[in-house]
Structure formats: C-alpha cells, structure tokens
Amino acid sequence: MVMEARERSSYYLTDAYHFRFDNSLAPALSVRPGDVVVVNTLEAYGGKITPESTAKDLAALPWDAVHCLTGPIHVAGAEPGDVLQVDIMDIEHDDWAWTGVFPGIGVLSDEFGEFHLQQWRVGSDERVELRPGVRIPVEPFCGVMGVALVDPGEHLTMPPRRVGGNIDTRHLIKGTTLYLPVEVPGALFSVGDGHLGQGDGEVCGTALETNLVVTLRFTVHKGRSIRAPQFESRGPTTSKTQGMGYVSTSSPGPDLQESLRNAVRDMVDLLEAVYGLPRIEAYVLCSVAGDARISVPVLGQSHTGFVTFSMPRSVFVG
Numbered sequence: 001m002v003m004e005a006r007e008r009s010s011y012y013l014t015d016a017y018h019f020r021f022d023n024s025l026a027p028a029l030s031v032r033p034g035d036v037v038v039v040n041t042l043e044a045y046g047g048k049i050t051p052e053s054t055a056k057d058l059a060a061l062p063w064d065a066v067h068c069l070t071g072p073i074h075v076a077g078a079e080p081g082d083v084l085q086v087d088i089m090d091i092e093h094d095d096w097a098w099t100g101v102f103p104g105i106g107v108l109s110d111e112f113g114e115f116h117l118q119q120w121r122v123g124s125d126e127r128v129e130l131r132p133g134v135r136i137p138v139e140p141f142c143g144v145m146g147v148a149l150v151d152p153g154e155h156l157t158m159p160p161r162r163v164g165g166n167i168d169t170r171h172l173i174k175g176t177t178l179y180l181p182v183e184v185p186g187a188l189f190s191v192g193d194g195h196l197g198q199g200d201g202e203v204c205g206t207a208l209e210t211n212l213v214v215t216l217r218f219t220v221h222k223g224r225s226i227r228a229p230q231f232e233s234r235g236p237t238t239s240k241t242q243g244m245g246y247v248s249t250s251s252p253g254p255d256l257q258e259s260l261r262n263a264v265r266d267m268v269d270l271l272e273a274v275y276g277l278p279r280i281e282a283y284v285l286c287s288v289a290g291d292a293r294i295s296v297p298v299l300g301q302s303h304t305g306f307v308t309f310s311m312p313r314s315v316f317v318g
Helices: 055-059 256-275 279-289
Strands: 010-013 029-031 036-041 069-075 083-093 096-101 116-121 127-131 134-137 141-147 164-166 177-181 189-195 212-221 230-232 246-253 291-296 305-312
Touching: 010 029, 010 069, 036 069, 036 189, 055 116, 069 212, 083 141, 083 189, 096 279, 116 127, 116 279, 127 279, 134 279, 141 177, 189 212, 246 256, 246 291, 256 279, 256 291, 256 305, 279 305
Parallel strands: 010 036, 029 069
Antiparallel strands: 036 212, 069 189, 083 177, 083 212, 096 116, 127 134, 141 164, 141 189, 177 230, 246 305, 291 305
C-alpha cells in the first residue's frame, strides 16, 4: 500500500542545520506523504568554506562538524519497516564550489601530504574550469541523504549506512527517486553535502562542494521492506559526460583497495604525461570527474580482481 496525500502541500525549509543523525532530534518540519519540500542546504562545513577561503582554512576545519544537514523532516505515517520514497524533483545550484585535498584523506593520501584548495566558478556553459582546456560539466546532487537510525545517540554521516547518510552517489540527480528503509516513526529525513558534480569514488575525499536548493517529494510505502538504499533513474545518469568516450587505466590484483590505488595513481601519471596537468590538479580532476569501477570482483583466495578508472574525454574539450 502506498500512502500519498490527495492534496499536496509545498514547504520551504532553511536554517534547520545539524551535523548528526539522531532520532532524538525534534523535527524541523512535519509533512504528509505527497507533500513537496524545497530544502536549502549549505556546503559540507556549513558555510565555513567560502569563495575567499585558502588552503590554510582547510587546516582549521573541525573534523566533528561535517557534514552540515538540513532537517530532520518528519513524514506522517512512516513507521519502522516501511520504505520512504524521495523524489528529487529539482536541484538549484550556486555559481561556486570548492574541492579540498586533506592529508590522511583519499585514495592516495600517503602521496599528497599537504592541504590544497581548488576554487571553482560555474561558467555560462554550465561547466567549471580547472584550467584552460579542462572543464567539467555541472550535474548537481546531494552527497548525504538519509533517515534516522533506530540506534540511540548521535551518529556521524560517515560511513554510509543501511538508512543512507554519506552515500555520495552522483547519480541522484534531478529526476531520480531514492528509496530508504524506515527505522523510526516519521522516518526523520535529513539532506546535505551539496555537490556540483563528482566522479564515482570521490578519490581525493571531496567533490565539487557547494550550496544547493533541492526540491523533494515524499511518499510512504507500507508493507514493503528493503535492506539498504535503492534508487531509480529515468534517463542516462552521466548524460553530460558520455558521448566522446573515455581514457581508462586499470589494475588487477587480489586486493581491490590496492588495485584502486594503482588505477588512480596510473591515471594521475597519465594526466601528467599526456595532458600536462600538475600532479595535484590531476588528482583533483580524478576526484571530481573520474569513475572507479570494479570490473571483476575478487571471488576467492586464488582469484584476482580487476579495477578500472575512467576519465571522460569530454572534459578536455575547449
């Protein structure tokens, strides 16, 4: 059975920010199934990073204040064991974003030991420019979407959990529907960590971090149960990067994490050698535009997996 209101209402939610999933938080807004909510979200650190920030500001960021969330939103009728459907109806983005490299964070953290901040501006063509000839298309999405855990207390957004959180799934763009398992009455949905875009894997630890305004519609499915987040798209999920092909690196091995490191390292080397990018910019580009894939899983002790890392050639079109 699907619970959906006969008459839909619209709401606007802002200035209801928090940094933890916690089922004891009072709802910032209560809605009925079928209602539409326009949600204002801030960049991951809640406005601490601005267009005027420098790499020194990254070093001063509090690690216990990421990610900034808006909510929670209580959805009437949602009960433990139900499924909350979240339709992503629209996403409006800022004209600015940032990407940071943090020592100790990222796939190649041992090779990039200094703070680095890349500032971005959105051009009239809906792309951001790393340098002349290297431009990434904007496809905004929220990196954190989730509902409250049944477990009491405060829970960081990371790692991603069965009820969502920092899932960083770049395919959750406008027109996509997300399904979340409900564990507490009302679901208590929160959203944040806006991105202008990201590669699959977010390999340096950050994406195109920005402020977003997201329009969402909620539906409750009774008598349906799922184990973890699911989503449904209605078109190509990488429509702005497909069409011109990819350049890819790969790595076989019994350890998928080490294979990923090798594939990313080889892509950084390739971007340096073939496209002339400084090494730190090549690493940033891998995080905001490159896609990690498990082509072959490790199936046993004697079996070798295979990881590929692909960069869309379209980012090099001037």
